[in-house]
Amino acid sequence: MPRKQRNAPPDPEHRDRTRERLLRAGGEVFADDGFRAATVRRICAKADANVSAVKYHFGDKAGLYTAVLEHSLSASLEKYPPDLGVLPHDSPRKRLHAFVRSFLLRMLAEDRCALYGRLMAREIAEPTTAFDRICPVIIRPQFERLISVLRELAPGAGDRMLRQSVMSVIGQCLHHFHAGPIIRRLTPEQTYGAEDIEQLADHITRFSLGGLIGLSTAGAAESRHDLRKKTYKSVSRDT
Amino acid sequence: MPRKQRNAPPDPEHRDRTRERLLRAGGEVFADDGFRAATVRRICAKADANVSAVKYHFGDKAGLYTAVLEHSLSASLEKYPPDLGVLPHDSPRKRLHAFVRSFLLRMLAEDRCALYGRLMAREIAEPTTAFDRICPVIIRPQFERLISVLRELAPGAGDRMLRQSVMSVIGQCLHHFHAGPIIRRLTPEQTYGAEDIEQLADHITRFSLGGLIGLSTAGAAESRHDLRKKTYKSVSRDT
DNA sequence: CCCCTTTTCAAACACTCGTTTGACTCTTTC
DNA sequence: GAAAGAGTCAAACGAGTGTTTGAAAAGGGG
Numbered sequence: 001m002p003r004k005q006r007n008a009p010p011d012p013e014h015r016d017r018t019r020e021r022l023l024r025a026g027g028e029v030f031a032d033d034g035f036r037a038a039t040v041r042r043i044c045a046k047a048d049a050n051v052s053a054v055k056y057h058f059g060d061k062a063g064l065y066t067a068v069l070e071h072s073l074s075a076s077l078e079k080y081p082p083d084l085g086v087l088p089h090d091s092p093r094k095r096l097h098a099f100v101r102s103f104l105l106r107m108l109a110e111d112r113c114a115l116y117g118r119l120m121a122r123e124i125a126e127p128t129t130a131f132d133r134i135c136p137v138i139i140r141p142q143f144e145r146l147i148s149v150l151r152e153l154a155p156g157a158g159d160r161m162l163r164q165s166v167m168s169v170i171g172q173c174l175h176h177f178h179a180g181p182i183i184r185r186l187t188p189e190q191t192y193g194a195e196d197i198e199q200l201a202d203h204i205t206r207f208s209l210g211g212l213i214g215l216s217t218a219g220a221a222e223s224r225h226d227l228r229k230k231t232y233k234s235v236s237r238d239t
Numbered sequence: 240m241p242r243k244q245r246n247a248p249p250d251p252e253h254r255d256r257t258r259e260r261l262l263r264a265g266g267e268v269f270a271d272d273g274f275r276a277a278t279v280r281r282i283c284a285k286a287d288a289n290v291s292a293v294k295y296h297f298g299d300k301a302g303l304y305t306a307v308l309e310h311s312l313s314a315s316l317e318k319y320p321p322d323l324g325v326l327p328h329d330s331p332r333k334r335l336h337a338f339v340r341s342f343l344l345r346m347l348a349e350d351r352c353a354l355y356g357r358l359m360a361r362e363i364a365e366p367t368t369a370f371d372r373i374c375p376v377i378i379r380p381q382f383e384r385l386i387s388v389l390r391e392l393a394p395g396a397g398d399r400m401l402r403q404s405v406m407s408v409i410g411q412c413l414h415h416f417h418a419g420p421i422i423r424r425l426t427p428e429q430t431y432g433a434e435d436i437e438q439l440a441d442h443i444t445r446f447s448l449g450g451l452i453g454l455s456t457a458g459a460a461e462s463r464h465d466l467r468k469k470t471y472k473s474v475s476r477d478t
Numbered sequence: 479c480c481c482c483t484t485t486t487c488a489a490a491c492a493c494t495c496g497t498t499t500g501a502c503t504c505t506t507t508c
Numbered sequence: 509g510a511a512a513g514a515g516t517c518a519a520a521c522g523a524g525t526g527t528t529t530g531a532a533a534a535g536g537g538g
Binding site: 175187 | 363374379382398399400402406407409410414415417418421424425426439442443446448449454
């Protein structure tokens with residue numbers, strides 16, 4: 001519903017649609033700076049709109065933010081569907097690769113459709129009031145989906161091991177977003193073009209596959225008493 | 240040099256040392272909120288000091304921040320030395336475990352000595368002007384040290400694989416700090432007591448050891464053409 | 479004694495933030 | 509043409525921020 005009620009815009013040439021320009025500019029600024037650091041003035045300047053337009057169209061800054069979230073969610077799901085073309089009966093490792101790849105693409109792709117992934121990543125690092133609505137419908141399902149994939153890859157693993165493995169996979173992916181500027185400085189060889197993301201998805205997938213195997217097999221054998229110096233009483237194997 | 244020149248404090252009972260109270264309060268607030276979100280008024284309230292004390296003792300907010308950085312660095316190195324008692328001729332996997340464990344402890348320990356790790360983690364996610372001074376003396380050496388450990392664990396690995404494996408290890412550790420609140424909500428079973436950190440260090444170490452093995456061996460065998468659907472022209476094996 | 483330095487304090491300054499106001503333009507409807 | 513609504517705009521408001529000011533307190537040295 002881009003055309004509002006029935007009144008035409010005041011300036012038919014400049015094609016009003018201030019609301020949509022605000023959504024677009026807001027998405028970029030929120031994704032770059034996060035909710036708190038982003039300013040409505042910067043968003044409005046980028047959208048070539050007056051500051052009071054935020055109040056008129058969205059109520060306030062938080063209203064614009066939630067509108068941006070919902071708007072970019074649909075745009076992202078359109079381009080990067082949850083499974084990225086992988087069927088549920090594909091091999092688990094193939095589904096793990098699809099998960100990692102889509103996760104990375106949603107955050108790191110220079111495409112505008114990657115806005116939602118960046119917003120989610122910021123929401124994880126610095127939750128806003130919108131997190132309560134996002135968690136059960138976005139975060140939680142992805143968490144459960146990844147856990148089911150990992151469970152197939154490590155059939156004997158216990159719940160704690162699976163939970164922590166999910167964190168290991170997610171942590172690897174998110175790190176390249178949150179620490180992106182630092183990584184670029186520390187290792188300028190690492191770039192984030194389309195091919196780099198594909199290669200990175202391969203790396204994280206293989207690294208995680210190996211990690212799961214390492215957890216399942218070598219766990220009790222040697223690293224147990226080799227790693228620890230003072231073996232705490234806890235650390236009961238959870239498999 | 241806590242005692243300044245030669246004059247005693249104006250209030251001998253209340254034990255001046257405003258400067259040290261500011262350092263302590265500043266460390267907590269900066270670690271909790273990050274440099275930008277932290278406010279000097281909150282720090283001064285916590286330190287029971289006047290706002291202008293920041294200007295007097297440290298020049299400005301940035302001066303207090305760098306002073307906090309240097310002050311907490313020494314306190315952290317005292318309790319969590321770089322190698323945590325691991326000798327350079329220990330086995331590489333033992334050194335990897337020591338690295339991960341000290342990395343986690345420096346961030347997640349409830350101890351006040353973990354301030355510096357938290358400050359570093361915030362600096363990685365949101366660099367300040369102090370990052371330029373910190374990078375070559377703190378970040379870079381840790382990066383190189385971890386790379387040398389991983390190189391021993393995967394002798395045939397190429398530079399790119401090693402770099403990305405470093406990011407995989409660091410990313411796993413940092414995730415538990417940055418996403419801590421979300422993890423606690425998503426999986427309340429995960430806590431971060433002293434024993435939990437030890438167990439977490441075990442998990443990340445084993446996961447990463449397995450990941451390195453998986454990268455070195457299974458790399459070319461199957462996952463190569465199994466994972467990819469449209470095989471980009473890049474992705475030259477770097478081993 | 480007065481002068482000097484060090485340190486503290488309440489108050490204000492200059493700035494940015496999100497938000498609000500009231501008038502204004504333009505279109506549609508009666 | 510008049511009334512009403514949709515949308516925009518410059519300007520200001522109030523609350524926050526980091527920073528600065530100028531005076532006052534306190535002790536040491538001449």
